[in-house]
Amino acid sequence: MDCTLRDGEQTSGVSFLPHEKLMIARMLLKDVNVDRIEVASARISDGEKDAVKMICRYARQIDMLDKVEVLGFVDGKRSIDWIDSCGCKVMNLLVKGSERHCVKQLKKTVEEHIADIRCSLEYARAKGIGVNVYLEDWSNGMKESPEYVYRMLDALVDTDVRRFMLPDTLGILNPLQVIEFMRKMIKRYPGAHFDFHAHNDYDLAVSNSLAAVLSGVRGLHVTVNGLGERCGNAPLASVQAILKDQFNAKTNINEERLNDISRMVEGYSGITVAPNRPIVGENVFTQVAGVHADGDNKANLYSNALKPERFGRRREYALGKNSGRANIDRNLQELGLELTPEQTAKVTKRITELGDRKEIVTQDDLPFIVSDVLKHAAPEDNVKLTSYMVSSAYGLKPIASVKVEIDGRQYEAASTGDGQYDAFVRALRSIYEDVLGRSFPVLENYAVSIPPGGNTDALVQTIITWRHGDKSFKTRGLDADQTEAAIKATFKMLNMI
Template structure:
């Protein structure tokens, strides 16, 4: 136990890099002192920056352990190996000891230590994950470290070129490190240079930075008085830098190559610092200092990285470790879930039996959700239950990564085919909430026991992943000018949408009025199975009104584009971020699913969009909704946006597309192909301005074009459209897709002739699939085949000459602007209309 505790601290220190700050400070002091300072003073110059670095590492363990678990699970520094209290105590201890040592050296060193700490905090709070700005901030501590060494023995007057060299040098090494961490940073939501601009662009910037600092480093004896011994260690440093940049240039997207490149730079910066020592105190003294530290760094890289590196992989998941009892963890989690007071709200009106299978182990467990409670089942009880069965299938390794080590998000595992769910989209919504609750009520690590290691893990066989089709007819649909539903009509529409099988109904905006809230409460009381969502701005009084309605979900929306911030909200980005974080945390108090929808997302700065979504997720948001508020996206751009967000966000993404350019359906489908888990639509596409993505279009395209199960009863689409039509003050256009009067109506002779012989000639699918019927109308474009077919179906057979007369008579009617339905045609022929032309 003591050995594991000590190893946890050693790994937190990151010995392969911990001594760099101390060595650089001592090297700077040696250079300006023209030799090593007195032993006590030299030790202090070395120790103070090292303690500052360790304080920062303990701070990362304390403040960023959740983010580190996502970004750097494969590194030899995973956070959470020591308790938060222990990490905090160590952080404060190192910081105060470092400040005492700086005070002993002099006032300037205290100021520089404080400046370095301020720069580090500013990086963590402001610049971290902000691409080039973040990379620049990462270089500032190295500059402060050089100044610290100068100030300790002389002054700051001759520090300029050396500061510049190591400022640019640290930017280079950090950028190469960001290339090797690109997958974790993307998962964790940090928009580093490789995440934002790509690894190739990051390599090019690294080369430019390398050339910049090498230009000064190669000629440093010309800028600062030093011995030529400097070149004894500068040349090896140069060779290591060239090897590192060459390695990452050849394979920028290969994490192993990026790792080797970063290892070269880790050693190179130690050697380059030693070169400064050689320039000030001679090569022998430099070797005595540098060689042991380089040896420790190399040992740490080889040994510690071997313990953890590639444990999370890019496209595969590592086997479950031999120290985690995954089966025991599942049993414990289910037991806690059954007794947690938040569970009833998540499973009310949801009666299911569930089987969890670990495919790489002989493990199955079962539970049942019934009557607002969860209870465990034995295998016999599971098979005897009459409830609808659902299944969860994964490997022990995947389960451990998601729930135990927290190095893989549920969304990431599902989208990569590492988890299979045998359930409907509605069940997916419920399971997602239960999974989030399990994450909240279980510890970050399972109990350590001795179990056999799992075999290597491959992705499970691919399966068509269901998609959640949510509906906003009762909320956004009612915002259509001239449309206003009574509470009774809203309840009827909600019940109809439930019959269609829509899993999530967005039913209103409680802050609008008491009548709106009453309608929402009636829908909540009347619903049978669907999850009910309401919307609110991230304002406490509105959230309280929403929470009091009894809905399952609250979607918080607020404008995030610059035009919304400037013209509508009149607040800064920082103010908006605080508003969102506070609002999400407030909504979570109601034990509901909280979604965050950045209004006008598609016109929002991409970097800021990702930042504010991450803030919402950090505060507790379980879904991110991306509204194309003014319908300006194209399918290609929508897919690209969702792919970018899906790569960095750890929760499901839903989209809400408006139809201002007639692209709402196409954009919704593109979003699904880009990784969206849900699309929000409205019946008939009703909504403000040009409306929303039509539910019937999106559902049919998903099912029949993309092969994505929606769980909807497509045969109920037409009855649902008819009910909506009864409540609208205007008629639906006859050429409305899927459910319009003419959607499966044919007149053209060429078309009807093909339809009579084979309906697939001019119909993409059987109209019965959506509750529609095929119709023929007869006019100037009609031909013999369709007329003969309809008359024969009515047992009315005509001779060829009589059929010709009917066809000509029908065409004359068409020329006059008249047409006949099938029934009218039959009656017209029987009454002799073809003979008289009447």
């Protein structure tokens, strides 16, 4: 079960709009092919209600409504009525899985709590809503009050609860404890369906999830990019890859779309994926050391079962001071450039010099470096910025006026936008699409960085990711002004295509 839209949204600073939740839910169900999604907590807000209604309406249309679940509370009829009014048919009922939580937070005995839970189950049944039960703080319950946990299960195991979901709410367990506690649960209640819900406070969420599987658990909870409360949950991509490669487990997950869902959630959440995040990080399929590229050239000596093509990606060979000739050869081959050994040596030396100065070099920069090193004329720009004006005023949309030269002819356009750069791009797009009848690449990502400790006049680096047809690529611009840096990256892109 993916709970990005519920537990993932409990990440500090993350709040999805209703239409964003719908887009994520659609991709999870139809493209990534997860078995279930938990999409919200009941009674949170009107916006949350709108999102759940939209998701349930969509899921009903594709006959997947039974895969949509909402967290509910033991609050009489209120959560159940809220879930029912959204059109959802599955509630994940949050109950107390440790005696301390029951006594200290609810101020109730276990018998009183069980009576309240039974009332909720009866009302849900009357409404036609299926129920799974979360035993909140189950891990502390098993450590401190196992008899309380067993009393809860003894009272509920013969009801029509579909799944008992066992969360390590505070992320306190290690894999050996997960195996011990999970086996006790399964031995005592062999007919029950147990899920395990890991948290990553000790960086053990993935390990604990695998331990649960080895112990016989029948369901796992994950989130895209490991989003979640505090340190997050078990990441979907990592759990999938390890289950398949290390344990030969079969799941329904479509691995080719794991990178796509990661990028979508990254964009909507605003939480950047670490470049070294397994499977979905930007750098994880990039070889830096030249000896690695040399080994791959000769016999794929530095490859493992995590083939980038499995995840809709490709292997890259970084350019920098550690690259060596083998990396540069691989990049030149991909670009279709043929150099003599002497020329390649000169290019290698120049890239090493740039790396020593901490400058970023990409494959897209390589033709320009080759031109410069070999003293050829620099490639002439077919697209040139003749002049432009951007302005913004309080209470009005920013406006841009642009004049460009394309293949020797002048074109002008003006447009408004949500920001100065957006207005600029809209004006350019109108020239390409409306006047020239050409396609204009889609902007996929936009990142700005300044040197650590930089002043207000520091140089700004803008890195823009574009998609043109089925190809995705990046361009960079450097300037003291952020908009100007973005414009430079844009015209580099236009000359590349």
